[in-house]
Amino acid sequence: MLIDVHAHFLHDRGPRNDWRERNASRLEAGRRVGITWHVSSVLGSWGATSPTYFPSPADLDHANEVQRELQRRHPGCIRGYVTVNPNYTTHALAEIARGAAAGMIGVKLAASRRSDDPLLDPVCRAAAEHAFPVLHHIWQHRSREYPGQEASDAEELGALADRHPDVNFLLAHIGGGGDWLHSLHAVRDRANVYVDLSGSGVDGGMLEACIAAVGTDRLLWGCDLTIDTGWAKLRYLERLLGAADLDRIRWRNAAAIFPPGSFPEPT
Amino acid sequence: MRIDVNAFVGAYPWRRVPGTSPVELLAAMDRVGIDEAWVSHLPSVFWRDPAEGNGWLTAAFADEPRLRPVPAVHPALRHWQDELDRARHARAPAVRADPTWYGLPPAGTAMRELAAACGERGLPLMMAVRLEDGRQRHPNDRADELPAHAVRALVRSHPAVRIVVTHAERSFIEEVHFGSTPEEAARIWWDVSWVWGPPEDHLQTLLGTIGPGRFLFGTGQPLRIPETAVARLDLLDISPAHRGLIEAGNARALAAG
Numbered sequence: 001m002l003i004d005v006h007a008h009f010l011h012d013r014g015p016r017n018d019w020r021e022r023n024a025s026r027l028e029a030g031r032r033v034g035i036t037w038h039v040s041s042v043l044g045s046w047g048a049t050s051p052t053y054f055p056s057p058a059d060l061d062h063a064n065e066v067q068r069e070l071q072r073r074h075p076g077c078i079r080g081y082v083t084v085n086p087n088y089t090t091h092a093l094a095e096i097a098r099g100a101a102a103g104m105i106g107v108k109l110a111a112s113r114r115s116d117d118p119l120l121d122p123v124c125r126a127a128a129e130h131a132f133p134v135l136h137h138i139w140q141h142r143s144r145e146y147p148g149q150e151a152s153d154a155e156e157l158g159a160l161a162d163r164h165p166d167v168n169f170l171l172a173h174i175g176g177g178g179d180w181l182h183s184l185h186a187v188r189d190r191a192n193v194y195v196d197l198s199g200s201g202v203d204g205g206m207l208e209a210c211i212a213a214v215g216t217d218r219l220l221w222g223c224d225l226t227i228d229t230g231w232a233k234l235r236y237l238e239r240l241l242g243a244a245d246l247d248r249i250r251w252r253n254a255a256a257i258f259p260p261g262s263f264p265e266p267t
Numbered sequence: 268m269r270i271d272v273n274a275f276v277g278a279y280p281w282r283r284v285p286g287t288s289p290v291e292l293l294a295a296m297d298r299v300g301i302d303e304a305w306v307s308h309l310p311s312v313f314w315r316d317p318a319e320g321n322g323w324l325t326a327a328f329a330d331e332p333r334l335r336p337v338p339a340v341h342p343a344l345r346h347w348q349d350e351l352d353r354a355r356h357a358r359a360p361a362v363r364a365d366p367t368w369y370g371l372p373p374a375g376t377a378m379r380e381l382a383a384a385c386g387e388r389g390l391p392l393m394m395a396v397r398l399e400d401g402r403q404r405h406p407n408d409r410a411d412e413l414p415a416h417a418v419r420a421l422v423r424s425h426p427a428v429r430i431v432v433t434h435a436e437r438s439f440i441e442e443v444h445f446g447s448t449p450e451e452a453a454r455i456w457w458d459v460s461w462v463w464g465p466p467e468d469h470l471q472t473l474l475g476t477i478g479p480g481r482f483l484f485g486t487g488q489p490l491r492i493p494e495t496a497v498a499r500l501d502l503l504d505i506s507p508a509h510r511g512l513i514e515a516g517n518a519r520a521l522a523a524g
Contacts, residue, residue: 177402228464232495
């Protein structure tokens with residue numbers, strides 16, 4: 001089995017008129033790579049009617065419904081995160097409850113509020129109620145403010161993880177830009193933070209550093225926006241690791257932190 | 268046959284990178300099925316005189332036909348033309364210059380003179396847009412990335428100059444290709460190391476709009492794992508003939524002049 005813990009799909013209310021082709025391309029590339037499950041989220045309207053990283057409640061209503069529809073249409077290969085904006089606490093909690101009732105399996109936080117902010121606490125408590133892990137968008141070593149997002153880095157996610165030891169967190173896309181070494185130092189001794197290997201970055205030495213920092217027990221395979229780089233990392237790990245360690249990264253670690261039964265064997 | 272036109276040996280000053288020796292490069296090439304690599308000396312990109320790494324590079328590869336040296340030339344240092352002559356004798360498939368790291372205007376007089384001299388000698392000129400993702404560079408690693416306008420200017424500096432650009436993304440490639448005449452664009456080659464695959468399908472799009480004749484297999488190893496470029500090609504819908512051009516045919520023709 002191979003689980004991509006960090007996938008995205010587009011939809012008709014976003015700014016891109018090629019959304020069908022991009023979604024089809026992800027599924028086709030996934031077939032070639034051998035991805036069994038795409039665990040995906042939809043970030044609001046992707047900027048069409050509210051900013052990608054600051055999605056409005058109305059956009060999130062539609063986005064999460066798109067995600068649920070994808071899961072209904074592809075029950076054998078797509079699972080979904082509930083995307084929420086923690087600035088709208090009531091809406092976020094309602095969306096998590098609605099998503100859980102409809103079979104969604106995790107919470108996606110983008111960059112709407114810094115991750116060490118108390119406003120994320122009720123979201124994490126709701127995640128704990130449903131045994132959901134939280135996938136948090138991360139800028140690896142945020143050294144300043146960036147336009148368009150209230151980005152967080154691994155230290156800031158770590159502060160949240162320390163406050164919620166009963167929740168598992170996915171530090172998003174270690175290869176997604178920024179100083180990944182800073183992030184690995186930050187999460188090394190935080191047992192409830194898992195490192196998501198996705199991102200376009202494929203630096204030599206990065207995978208070895210990930211293994212040295214958190215072992216193979218806290219690494220999760222994923223692609224995010226580039227499936228070729230995900231496949232490359234997988235091929236590299238196949239040469240680096242034995243079968244048991246590789247299986248942990250391919251799917252066993254993910255299966256252990258998402259709600260039980262999230263990933264049945266494909267028929 | 269697979270030729271990696273974008274490989275390095277030697278240490279990187281801004282972070283620890285494994286696999287930087289020629290022996291380790293050969294092992295990585297074996298791992299992913301690369302037959303030949305065009306190799307630059309990584310430390311000297313950052314030296315005051317990058318040509319000081321050329322002697323080591325050519326000596327280290329003297330008995331290894333799979334590794335072909337790409338000597339560096341700093342065109343603002345006196346007698347730089349000598350490096351071009353040495354490069355031809357060292358069977359170099361190209362020479363490289365990284366003007367923003369040298370502190371040179373990337374389309375200034377010195378670079379235009381270098382481009383013209385390369386054209387006169389039939390030596391391709393290689394330039395990298397970047398070596399790392401700009402978001403992760405060391406705080407003191409402040410050289411600008413190579414701008415697209417510089418490539419457009421340099422290809423116009425001599426009717427015979429041929430330019431290989433590595434580490435360029437789709438928008439950069441499109442800006443230069445469609446900002447040049449067809450004759451100019453036919454003298455520019457792009458490696459695939461920084462062009463995204465699915466679901467965005469940037470490389471598939473470029474192969475349709477620009478054509479497979481302009482692209483070269485390149486990895487950026489060991490700064491980046493070479494598996495990426497192979498996986499990128501494996502995800503393309505492409506004929507074996509066109510894939511063969513990208514993996515080796517275009518590079519061979521380029522090196523042959």
